[in-house]
Amino acid sequence: MSADPELRPDPAADLARDDASLATQAPGHFEVLAEDPGSHARSGRLWTAHGPMDTPCFMPVGTYGAVKGMTAAELRRAGSQTILANAYHLGHRPGADAVQAWGGVHQLMKWSGPILTDSGGYQVFSLRNLQKITDAGVRYRTHFDGSKHVMTPRSVLEVQAKLGSDICMILDHCPPGDASPALLREAVQRSTLWAKEASDLRREILAPGQLCFGIVQGGTDFALRRHHLAELAELDFDGLALGGLSVGEPIPEMHATFDAIAHEMPRQKPRYVMGIGTPKDLLAAVRAGVDMFDCVMPTRHARNAQLFTFGGKLNIRKSRFREDPEPIDPECGCEACQSFSRRELRHLHVHNDPLYVRMATTHNIYFFHQWVAAMRGALRAGRFEAVAAKLAACLEAPKP
Numbered sequence: 080m081s082a083d084p085e086l087r088p089d090p091a092a093d094l095a096r097d098d099a100s101l102a103t104q105a106p107g108h109f110e111v112l113a114e115d116p117g118s119h120a121r122s123g124r125l126w127t128a129h130g131p132m133d134t135p136c137f138m139p140v141g142t143y144g145a146v147k148g149m150t151a152a153e154l155r156r157a158g159s160q161t162i163l164a165n166a167y168h169l170g171h172r173p174g175a176d177a178v179q180a181w182g183g184v185h186q187l188m189k190w191s192g193p194i195l196t197d198s199g200g201y202q203v204f205s206l207r208n209l210q211k212i213t214d215a216g217v218r219y220r221t222h223f224d225g226s227k228h229v230m231t232p233r234s235v236l237e238v239q240a241k242l243g244s245d246i247c248m249i250l251d252h253c254p255p256g257d258a259s260p261a262l263l264r265e266a267v268q269r270s271t272l273w274a275k276e277a278s279d280l281r282r283e284i285l286a287p288g289q290l291c292f293g294i295v296q297g298g299t300d301f302a303l304r305r306h307h308l309a310e311l312a313e314l315d316f317d318g319l320a321l322g323g324l325s326v327g328e329p330i331p332e333m334h335a336t337f338d339a340i341a342h343e344m345p346r347q348k349p350r351y352v353m354g355i356g357t358p359k360d361l362l363a364a365v366r367a368g369v370d371m372f373d374c375v376m377p378t379r380h381a382r383n384a385q386l387f388t389f390g391g392k393l394n395i396r397k398s399r400f401r402e403d404p405e406p407i408d409p410e411c412g413c414e415a416c417q418s419f420s421r422r423e424l425r426h427l428h429v430h431n432d433p434l435y436v437r438m439a440t441t442h443n444i445y446f447f448h449q450w451v452a453a454m455r456g457a458l459r460a461g462r463f464e465a466v467a468a469k470l471a472a473c474l475e476a477p478k479p
């Protein structure tokens with residue numbers, strides 16, 4: 080059976096690169112190129128100082144400035160257009176001043192396309208016993224060496240200014256998924272305070288062309304989300320994110336939240352859900368009107384022997400792959416599936432060969448980009464409903 084080209088586009092083929100064939104727009108310019116009449120799904124293009132980002136867009140995560148084991152050329156071939164790095168990690172190791180002195184985060188990552196940096200707020204808020212939160216900011220001890228630091232709306236912008244990322248995230252108060260209603264309200268109130276401060280400071284601190292996104296909190300409480308969204312929509316941000324999802328709440332509640340809120344976010348700005356998700360989450364989020372995603376899932380799962388296919392995940396450690404001559408997915412166009420069989424990859428994995436990690440990561444990233452490219456292509460071709468139904472059917476398929 081040959082692959083369905085609508086489900087299996089080359090994930091790099093339709094991406095706009097910053098070349099002469101496209102008129103370059105000013106950073107922050109966002110165009111909605113197609114909208115699905117039957118849902119809130121849409122496809123657009125955001126311009127940054129390092130070229131365009133086509134949406135829907137999945138961003139692989141390079142926490143310390145590298146998507147573990149992958150070169151920039153490999154990422155591009157796998158369909159990456161925008162990469163995420165983390166200001167908390169880079170701000171401490173090797174340090175924002177060092178990254179700046181070395182030539183900035185694009186030089187560090189050898190990545191000439193757009194880079195988004197998370198502010199580090201999420202990481203600091205997950206250091207439960209190591210932080211103290213006030214309206215001024217967060218005092219914390221790092222998980223690296225226990226040293227004391229303060230993170231404020233100003234400091235996270237200063238770090239990201241030094242890193243030189245294209246899209247900077249503001250500091251927000253990110254409560255855990257099981258937070259009480261009182262804590263959720265407190266987090267929203269504080270996040271608004273910090274968002275106003277960031278909105279006032281961004282033009283002073285960030286370089287011209289560095290974009291700044293606000294983050295909407297409120298857990299799975301729709302009224303609180305709407306209240307916070309209304310406050311943030313007034314401020315000077317180039318895009319808005321939904322934060323505080325995929326933090327332990329039940330999956331149906333997470334989906335219900337972006338179903339209710341995403342399409343109410345400003346239509347003329349990119350919409351980003353932070354930290355999701357599974358292929359099913361991405362399908363649901365695109366349908367709800369979300370443009371951007373990031374998740375460690377493809378890279379982390381690859382290292383843990385979990386490989387994604389259109390028929391479900393497979394665990395390459397299983398003994399039934401010991402003599403399996405098939406590639407991970409016979410219809411996959413990635414470098415790993417073009418070169419290696421399951422039995423060879425299993426062998427490399429069992430013997431902890433770094434080549435396994437590279438090939439497994441290549442495959443999983445390619446899969447995520449292809450999954451999103453199928454939706455992007457369908458939206459631009461006016462075929463979203465049909466292709467979304469085919470993707471949904473893949474999710475129901477029996478495991479390989």
Ligand SMILES: [Zn+2]
Nearest residue numbers: 411413416442
């Ligand atoms: Zn593959």
